Amino acid sequence: MCGSPVERAGRTLRCRQRHSFDVARQGYVNLLHARIPAGTADTTPMVEARSAFLASGAYTPLADAVAAAAGTPTGLIVDAGAGPGYYLSRVLDAAPSAVGLALDVSAVALRRAARAHPRLGAVVWNLWEPWPVADGVADVVLDVFSPRNAGEFHRVLAPGGTLVVAAPLPGHLAELGELVLTVDERKEHRLEATLGAHFTRESVTEVVHTAPFTARQVHDVVAMGPAGFHLDRDDRRERLLAAPAREVTLAATVSVWRRNA
Structure with missing residues (x-):
């Protein structure tokens, strides 16, 4: 305000x-003081699907890579687009002196995030607006499959602070075909274009892991994404739950960026 x-x-x-x-x-x-467009914030069914899917352990390799990239900071960790707080909690487990702030536009998601870890606070906010976070106070900013506001990343990070970004590779969830959004082949180029003016990339780790997904996991990984806004049309949810189990690939990069002066 x-x-x-x-x-x-x-x-x-x-x-x-x-x-x-x-x-x-x-x-x-x-802290939101303005309405957000419909279809922006995750709904209750989407958050339930995300929480169930993450609890299944399917994305544990990604969570481990994010925690390793964040290291062991002792100050504030801000998670931009934290959802239910899964990744931020994993980072806090590995950094016992740090505290976390989960930012997300979905109040439904943050109800879960606020209870995800004893050293985690949760604030409803639109990531495209200037954040309600002071200048230069964060040791680490996390961005896992979330919108990237490079200017705000730079502003809230302390000098020399670390930005950890997880982004899908073109092969991510490829076995699900049209059930999920296709990953742009130029995503890495666009990532550099978005962040390069404010940050220098120090390292990139590829996380590629194929595992059997049950029908419930297939449903949940589809329902927790943008397709989740439309699953209650034309019996889509029922048809998805009836689909056979299958092997599915997790493919993502976890990159570490250092804040420029």
Whole structure:
């Protein structure tokens, strides 16, 4: 609202201009002051599908790679597009002195994120707007399959801070065909174009892992993405749940970027 720092008093965040925001019973705070377009925030069924899929362990290799890339920071870790807090929790487990801030536009997702780890706070926010985070306060920013606001990444990171980005490779979930969005062959080029003005890439790790997916896992990995907005049309959800199990490939890069001055 005004950009002033906020302090917590009981279950309220309040600034010196007397703007106040209540901390929800589930532990997150909603700072949004404008409506977002329909189809932007994950819905309850999408969040349930994501949480179930991640709990199945199918993306454990990716979570391990993200945690390894983040290292063991001792300060603030901001997860941009944190969803239910799965990746941020894994990083916090490996960094016992750090604290985490989950940002996401979905209040439904952040109800889960707020309970995902004892050192994690959760704030509902539109990542394309200037973030409600002070300048230069984060040791690490995480971005796992989420929108990339390079200017805000740079602004909130401390000098020398680390940005960890996970992005799908063209072969990601390829066995699911038209059930999921196709990954652009030029995605890595676009990543460099988006971040190169503010960051220098230090390393890239490819995570490629093929494993059997049950019909439920196939449903959940489709339902947690953009297709989840449309699964209740024309019996799509029922047909997906009835589909056979199959081998599915996880293919992603985890890159480490250092903040330029």
